[in-house]
Amino acid sequence: MVTAVAAVAAAAVAVGAVAALRERSEPAGAGLALRVSVEQYRTDEVARTVEVAFHNDGPLPVRVSRVDLELPSFEGTGPVTVDALLPPNGLRVDVPVPFGTGRCDGVHTSPRAAASTVVADVAPEGGQARSLRLALADPNPMLDKLLHLDCEAARLHRAASIHFGDWTAYPGGLHGNLVVDRGEEDTAVRVDDLTGSIMYTIDAPGPRPLGTLAPGQRRLAIPVTATPGRCDQHALAEIKKPFVFPAWVTLSQRGSGDGEMEQLYTEIVVSDADRNALDTMLRRVCRLQPAGS
Numbered sequence: 001m002v003t004a005v006a007a008v009a010a011a012a013v014a015v016g017a018v019a020a021l022r023e024r025s026e027p028a029g030a031g032l033a034l035r036v037s038v039e040q041y042r043t044d045e046v047a048r049t050v051e052v053a054f055h056n057d058g059p060l061p062v063r064v065s066r067v068d069l070e071l072p073s074f075e076g077t078g079p080v081t082v083d084a085l086l087p088p089n090g091l092r093v094d095v096p097v098p099f100g101t102g103r104c105d106g107v108h109t110s111p112r113a114a115a116s117t118v119v120a121d122v123a124p125e126g127g128q129a130r131s132l133r134l135a136l137a138d139p140n141p142m143l144d145k146l147l148h149l150d151c152e153a154a155r156l157h158r159a160a161s162i163h164f165g166d167w168t169a170y171p172g173g174l175h176g177n178l179v180v181d182r183g184e185e186d187t188a189v190r191v192d193d194l195t196g197s198i199m200y201t202i203d204a205p206g207p208r209p210l211g212t213l214a215p216g217q218r219r220l221a222i223p224v225t226a227t228p229g230r231c232d233q234h235a236l237a238e239i240k241k242p243f244v245f246p247a248w249v250t251l252s253q254r255g256s257g258d259g260e261m262e263q264l265y266t267e268i269v270v271s272d273a274d275r276n277a278l279d280t281m282l283r284r285v286c287r288l289q290p291a292g293s
Contacts, residue, residue: 072115180219
């Protein structure tokens with residue numbers, strides 16, 4: 001998921017997070033000095049991972065065999081086993097690591113991630129493996145961003161779920177509905193806008209906002225169309241996130257004046273049936289080969 005400021009960033013987001021540690025047990029001239037940072041790329045967003053970037057400033061290569069993110073603001077994290085060789089002289093090696101799910105208690109407008117640590121099992125060339133604790137930068141804008149996104153999603157999920165209804169084919173694409181189903185909280189949910197992806201154009205006719213699920217209302221259906229965004233086979237094969245469809249919604253609290261809260265970013269839930277319908281439509285309209293052929 002992404003922030004209330006619209007689109008998912010196209011470029012990689014890097015946040016400096018520095019830690020240096022020198023092992024006294026190393027012989028003179030062979031100190032162990034590592035720096036770490038966390039970054040995230042498009043493929044990481046899909047997989048819910050971050051890249052732990054290791055920099056080896058020491059004179060000898062260092063092998064990393066295990067990486068664990070200690071993230072107090074996230075749950076469900078765990079160590080990963082790797083075999084990463086860190087060249088000397090500051091060269092960088094990235095290790096993908098899951099970051100879990102943000103801990104969101106109540107309403108968090110701008111949550112701040114707690115200080116976090118990378119724990120790594122490393123072995124310098126010719127030396128024994130040991131476990132190092134490398135502190136990530138605090139504050140850490142990357143982790144703050146990931147926590148904010150999860151807390152936004154949690155707030156919205158309590159009020160409603162947003163997904164597509166059944167699709168009906170027409171010559172140029174598909175007709176369907178954007179469906180907003182009531183959650184456990186009886187909060188007004190206003191759908192401000194939505195957009196498609198590179199491969200699929202999702203459009204809703206009429207003015208913005210698109211509609212509101214009022215308190216006491218169980219379901220809202222907003223008519224939408226889906227058409228190809230691009231028709232080249234290469235883009236279809238290479239795109240990393242073809243079925244990510246952003247939407248922006250505003251929640252308001254019942255019985256608190258206008259009660260309007262900040263606009264939230266979310267991504268429309270896409271089922272396997274949706275994926276199949278959209279892929280089939282694109283291949284039909286663009287006259288591309290069927291999937292798997």
